[in-house]
Amino acid sequence: VLDVPIAEYARSSCPSEGAPAALSDQLREALPHALERQEFELHYQPIFALEPFQLIGMEALLRWRHDYQEPVRPEQFIAAAEDSGDIHAITTWVFTTACRDFARIQRRTGQALQLSFNLSAYCVNHPCFIPWFCELLDDVPHVTEFLHIEITETSALVWTQRLLDFFQRLQVLGISTWLDDFGRGYSNLKYAADLPLKGIKMDRSLLTNVTEDPRSAQFYQDILQLAHNLGLEVTAEGVEQAGELRFLQISRCDYGQGFLFAPAMPIARFMDYVEASKTTGFPNPKEFATLQ
Ligand code: C2E
Ligand code: MG
Ligand code: MG
Ligand code: MG
Numbered sequence: 001v002l003d004v005p006i007a008e009y010a011r012s013s014c015p016s017e018g019a020p021a022a023l024s025d026q027l028r029e030a031l032p033h034a035l036e037r038q039e040f041e042l043h044y045q046p047i048f049a050l051e052p053f054q055l056i057g058m059e060a061l062l063r064w065r066h067d068y069q070e071p072v073r074p075e076q077f078i079a080a081a082e083d084s085g086d087i088h089a090i091t092t093w094v095f096t097t098a099c100r101d102f103a104r105i106q107r108r109t110g111q112a113l114q115l116s117f118n119l120s121a122y123c124v125n126h127p128c129f130i131p132w133f134c135e136l137l138d139d140v141p142h143v144t145e146f147l148h149i150e151i152t153e154t155s156a157l158v159w160t161q162r163l164l165d166f167f168q169r170l171q172v173l174g175i176s177t178w179l180d181d182f183g184r185g186y187s188n189l190k191y192a193a194d195l196p197l198k199g200i201k202m203d204r205s206l207l208t209n210v211t212e213d214p215r216s217a218q219f220y221q222d223i224l225q226l227a228h229n230l231g232l233e234v235t236a237e238g239v240e241q242a243g244e245l246r247f248l249q250i251s252r253c254d255y256g257q258g259f260l261f262a263p264a265m266p267i268a269r270f271m272d273y274v275e276a277s278k279t280t281g282f283p284n285p286k287e288f289a290t291l292q
Contacts, residue, residue: 023072023080030066031077032086035093039066042097043264044105046273047116047235047257050249055277057114057148058105059257060098061264062090082122091123092136099140101267109274116148118180124151124166133166137173144173150180150201164195171196178235183223193230199254200227204238211243221251228252 023031034040040062047057064072081087095117102115123129137144149170151163170177176198179191184203192200202223209216227234236248239258248256262273 023076027066027072028080031080031084034064035089040064040093042094042101043266044270045257045264046262047255048261050253050256057116059116060094062094078120082120087120087123095136099143102143105271108271111274112146114148115143115146116150118150121151121163124163125160130166130169144175148176148178150178152180167195189226192232197232199233199235201235201237207236207238207244210247224251224253
């Protein structure tokens with residue numbers, strides 16, 4: 001199995017991707033109070049099986065709006081929340097809210113979609129994390145089989161024994177696990193091979209050039225093939241163009257999400273989207289806007 005340092009490749013193929021700006025002092029001070037002030041909101045982005053094309057799930061994505069300002073990017077404040085320790089309370093809120101929303105969406109649309117939930121590896125490495133998370137899971141037995149947990153592997157992932165234990169525990173419970181942003185950091189395919197994973201989510205930086213640059217296309221297909229050979233499924237992140245969708249379908253990528261289909265939306269809008277998709281097929285955001 002290979003160790004592939006993909007970070008450099010991803011940077012060269014997507015030069016506009018910058019590191020998120022540091023959090024201002026004002027926001028850093030506001031962060032510990034954001035939960036009690038109810039400044040967090042979850043948005044949901046649809047995930048599709050590509051062949052046959054079908055809505056199968058949603059990813060919960062966290063939004064923080066402080067004092068009527070523009071929402072703060074999660075990549076900015078998640079790191080700060082890890083530094084301050086607020087990440088644990090935030091994760092609890094995200095998890096319980098997402099499970100509640102899951103039931104609401106199921107009631108309203110009659111569909112039991114997969115629920116993808118982002119977990120910071122930092123969280124998992126806390127000594128109390130596993131018992132604490134298992135307690136949360138005990139309260140939502142109806143969600144377990146639909147739950148998909150995504151762990152970001154950028155932080156050269158502190159692959160501790162604790163993290164391995166966690167993955168194994170989830171496997172026993174029947175919960176699917178994914179490596180998120182694969183190809184962005186120092187992507188180690190050995191982890192993908194050794195962990196009891198359902199699949200990998202390919203970082204969108206790897207998809208940006210596939211329709212113009214044969215080398216990028218080949219690279220994408222090689223990783224896809226390698227993942228499939230390891231028995232892993234693959235979700236493409238950042239599908240923005242019809243040409244990219246065609247490429248992914250030809251390359252037999254399993255799932256996709258991206259602005260071509262829909263961005264992350266507040267729950268009410270997400271449920272309208274699911275409802276609209278039943279009668280119109282899957283509207284892209286522009287068509288969806290005209291349906292409203
Ligand atoms: P992610 O888990 O890889 O989520 C996908 C990100 O790509 C989301 O950004 C989504 O809005 C964005 N995206 C989706 N489709 C497209 C597309 O076609 N084009 C482009 N340019 N972007 C697209 P978002 O919501 O800003 O989240 C960024 C990251 O923050 C997430 O990346 C995830 O790692 C982290 N994050 C979000 N919510 C949570 C959370 O509740 N907990 C933790 N620990 N991390 C979270
Ligand atoms: Mg994710
Ligand atoms: Mg990702
Ligand atoms: Mg990402």
